Amino acid sequence: MFMSEETGEAGLIRETIEQLDSARELDNLRKLEAALFVSGKFMNLKELVSLTDLNPILLRKLLGDLESKYRGSGIGIVQKDELWKMDVASDFVYMVNRLATGSSEFTKAEQETLAIIAYKQPMKQSVLIKIRGNKAYDHINRFVEMGLIVKKKIGHTYDLSLSDSFYDYFNVEHVQHANHSKNEKHFLDVERDTKILEAK
Helix, strand or coil: CHHHHHHHHHHHHHHHHHHHHHHHHHHHHHHHHHHHHHHCCCEEHHHHHHHHCCCHHHHHHHHHHHHHHHCCCCEEEEEECCEEEEEECHHHHHHHHHHCCCCCCCCHHHHHHHHHHHHHCCEEHHHHHHHHCCHHHHHHHHHHHCCCEEEEEECCEEEEEECHHHHHHCCCCCCCCCCCCHHHHHHHHHHHHHHHHHHC
16 A cells, blocks of 8 residues: 555656656747747757757757648748758748748848849859949848859859759749749849840
8 A cells, every 4th residue: 555655656756757848848849949930041050059058969859840740831840951940831932922022131132133143143243233233242242151142253253143052042943044934024124134234
């Protein structure tokens, strides 16, 4: 009788410890989820540790748990090498692009510069500067720092083209220029303007 009371008490303590561990794990999962949601960009383990105060081993487990949690939903955890971010599911990117009128990450001017590079690539930096003006030098430097474009020295100027990271960053597929959709009419106008400038 005395042993069963001890066993019952030990079982109660064990159950309480399991509940505390479960609550702590849920809290850690929510903390990581919030960090990924707020950042809106790819982050490495060091950045995630800094934000959440969780150890890297636990973070890796929780990242796997979050991937499973969001699998098949409208949002998910995107992993690229040793970087993670929360993003809209790839089949809903079109909707986000339609809804988005701007981004706090890029100014409207930066978006326009990047759109021209995306359409014209590879393009000469000198042509881009003629189209966008001197402010584009700052845009180019930022895009190179972020790894979104590749800048190669060609004679007195540079050739600019999109990097593989660009496609990963914006969660889009490589598109061949031969298949322009109606939504790319704006880019066709840019093409016309670029040819005019190149002729000068």
